[in-house]
Amino acid sequence: MNAPLTLTATTGTTTGATTGTTAPGAPAFTERYLLDPVINADPYGYLNALRDHRPVHHSRMHNAWLITGHEQVMRCLRDPAISADRVRPLMDAVPQGAREDAERAFDILSRWMVFNDPPQHRRLRQVFQEQFAARAIARYRGFVERVTRTVLARRAVPGTTGDLVADIARPLPSLVFGRWLGVPAADGPSFWYWNARVGDLVLGAAQEEREYRTSLRSLVSLEDYLGDLVRRRRSEPGEDLIGSVLADGRVGDTVTEEEFVGMLTQMAFAGGETTGNLIANAVLALLRNPAELAAVREDPELVGAAIEETMRYDGPSKMSIRGAARDLELDGHTIRAGDRLFLVTAAANRDPARFPDPDVFSVRRGKTPHLGFGFGAHFCIGAALARLVAVTVVDVLLREHPDLRLASREHTWQPSLLNRSLTALPVHY
16 A cells, blocks of 8 residues: 655645655556656656556656546546646746736636636536537538638548648637638638737746747737627527527626626637647548448447547547645545645556556547546537537548548647647648
């Protein structure tokens, strides 16, 4: 049995072993930095070892609790003592020279559903509930198929070589999400540039003062743009997301217009980035597993299963960050109020206690309780739309490109604690 951890009164500090205490005869465990290039490129072997060593582990290296077991992550996602509010840590990371740009930007982030706890989270989420329901999303299927075929015809000509990330995985979700939000095509370049820079801030890619300034100003620009779009939709109603929510009459009733616009900046940021990564990761997993690819080609009904298995096996998100709102106990460890927790869903989704042969990619695995879209109150509200886009794109791509194959066996990944994002995916179309 592992020696227990005892926390001192100082937040994030521990007494007792945290990196090398193992059962007699068990292999020694040495902690690694999660952004080490080797770990970032292929985190699963290390995350498996960490979970097997101790599924609730305090890391001095990251000044956080690393929660890697499926059961333990589920408990954290259900526990009201564990808070989704991490705006303050994001703000604390901003260099002093960029703080003058930060106040309004972080006020916007404070209105994101993802950074709010119940009951505030529930109140904000209910505004979008009908528009994100599977039956409402299904009406976009024909549009997604048409856009996919148009993009493939231009960027993925059979017999040519290209980068599937740049050619398909990034632009296609952006086109769909832009149309769904009601962003005019002419505004697309500025709109998606601001989104990318907001991603640098929220996902931790911004490091230098100049990068922080650009990201903070981009978030403000994105809110200004969406605020103007909301005002236009009031005078020119439409059937897009903004028009549909306004027609329901909740803006100005259960939420203010300022809250609504702030939440739209979250929708704009989250949609394209995550779905694009899901498409790229799914195609890579299929091309690396020829038997699974053959099964999907033989039975297109398995495309949906391939997307779900990708969410479990190598999804677009590696973890979510939480904070302890008050002291709590987890697997015999005392977590103090204010401590950070990394809920490492990438490790939980390969927990052998929950998934047989977890390191095997299998499109016939069947329905699984993966945590790729989260769980409970913070289950991804956009899951139905992400699934629709990913399934449609992969289905059309595989059917219309029977000779699709990898052009390289080596791949690089964006350095990120949170995202699992390919920098490129060279393929022969």
